[in-house]
Amino acid sequence: MKDIYKLIQSDYYRYKGRNGNFIQIVFYLLFSSNSGFKYCFWLRLLNKKNLLFPLALLMHRHLGIKYCIDIPRNTKIGYGLYLGHGKCIIINGGTTIGNNVNLSQFLNIGTNQGTPATIGDNVYIGPHVCIVEDVHIGDNSTIGAGAVVVKDVPCDSTVAGVPAKILSYNNPGRFIGNRFSLK
Secondary structure, eight states: OHHHHHHHHHHHHHHHSSOOOHHHHHHHHHHOOOHHHHHHHHHHHTSSOOTTHHHHHHHHHHHHHHHTEEOOTTSEEOSOOEESSOOSEEEOTTOEEOSSOEEOSSEEEEOSSSOOOEEOSSOEEOTTOEEESSOEEOTTOEEOTTOEEOSOBOTTOEEETTTTEEEESSSTTTTOOSOOOOO
């Protein structure tokens, strides 16, 4: 349960910009209108069977339907997940997501071949992005709004367009905001 709490704390840090204790996290969960954090909280509790597992399963399903978010519980997600507006996000269950990743609204990460994407650490993915098939998104990368990513994205780059092309190697990941560190 400690590892789940650490994941929830890292998500809280990404949303609030500061560490929080158990009471602050629960208070934020109950009284905040932030749908992204609420969804992340219940998703994290689905990682392992625990006393809250049945409630987490129910809330994950409820919030998923309410906000049109589909992130399967078997998706590998690192520390500090941030769902920008917490609306209309569809992710394949085999996708691997690194630490400190921002996901914006209307995001699709999918595959027809059973080989989903791998997303590195400190990545910003803008709104209306489609990531298709077995692509690797490098660390510290930014994917611009409306991009369709069909090829690997190198580390420390900014890509955009249909299909996505490298625009720059300057200031990648500048939209990341608060980064959670395990130190």
